[in-house]
Amino acid sequence: MYSRALLVYNQNAGQQETLQQLAAVIPVLAKNVKELVLYQTFKPGEGEALCRDQGGTYDLILIMGGDGSVHECVNGIATLDHPPLVGILPVGTCNDFARSMNLPVELALAADELMKGHVRELDIGMAQGRVFTNFFGVGLITDTSENINPDLKGKLGKLSYFISMLQTVRAAEPFSYSLEYDGHTSEGEAVMIYISNGRYLGTRPLPFTLDSLCDGLLDVLIIREAGLPLLKELLSRKVEGEWKPANESIEYVKAASVKLTTAKPMKADTDGEVYMEAPADVSVRPRGLRFLVGGE
Structure with missing residues (x-):
């Protein structure tokens, strides 16, 4: 009670x-x-x-x-x-x-x-x-959120997200980035950088471990090129244990803090809300809040 x-x-x-x-x-x-x-x-x-x-x-x-x-x-x-x-x-x-x-x-x-x-x-x-529960992202993820038709969102619900994503994939353009994380560096061109605290994207499970919500680390995806095979790789898998992407266009790392630099300011999507920008410093507050959750 x-x-x-x-x-x-x-x-x-x-x-x-x-x-x-x-x-x-x-x-x-x-x-x-x-x-x-x-x-x-x-x-x-x-x-x-x-x-x-x-x-x-x-x-x-x-x-x-x-x-x-x-x-x-x-x-x-x-x-x-x-x-x-x-x-x-x-x-x-x-x-x-x-x-x-x-x-x-x-x-x-x-x-x-x-x-x-x-x-x-x-x-x-x-x-x-600012705080986020699910993700911070730039590129394709932000464009998808901004391209969702409000009328379709009301009528079709989650299907509107996938319609927007499929439309956005065809027009995705790469951007230059540099990523510093826990003493490592990655740089080059990407169409999306997705820094995740959660385990779902657009209602689909991501291939992260079950403890990813409380391991003190962020799951970072660097997507170097767009395409339907890549989306299938990312959104159609459930794994137990560590995930190693089969598609060379996906780089996956885990980190406690990330410094994301982009060649020019880019809109950032945070939990589906687009109001921040990159470059940005992103980190995790381990076990920062207590939630009521579903039983196993």
Whole structure:
């Protein structure tokens, strides 16, 4: 039983759908929370400010939203001296970080799974003074996010992500980069650099080890050329143990800190939100926050 919990949500889905979502989770949560506070946000940044200013008064913060909502709220929670437990109720397009934590993407099932109380301390990424849960990337990943048709996103959900990726792959252009990581250097040209803390991209599992969310390291992918065979290599594999890419166009390393330099400023995608730029210093805060996760 939790003494005091905050449920943060917004009405991006529309009022009727939001009411249905709340109706699916509140009966489950009410049985396990003594005082449940609902807070509806209306504008970008409101969730972050709420979690930063009031988060310390709760023992659990529940975020009902997609990867972008999680990104916003966690940036507020991570500033607290004694951050509360965090739970995610997935209602977004991809819900990649929720998937990484082995949570169901069906809302009522996710609420039930959260209330079972499986707690893990997980790593969080850091870039330019900001926090990310799933990834920081430049190149193809950023172009894909920016090219998603908002109308298709609403109608097709995760399929809109793959439509955008396939369209973007055909037009991908390489850029010059230099990557310094844990005493090593990689440089050359790439179409995408993806620095990951999570284990999913666009609803598909990435070939990283099961402990990658709490090993104190980032999984770094350097994609040197675009193409459908490369995407198949990257997004169609599940592995146990260390992954060694078969495609020579993919370089994969693990690092605690990464200094990414690009020949010119490039837009960066962080958990699906495009508002930062490279060059950038990226690092990991080992086991930085406590999350409610799905059972094994």
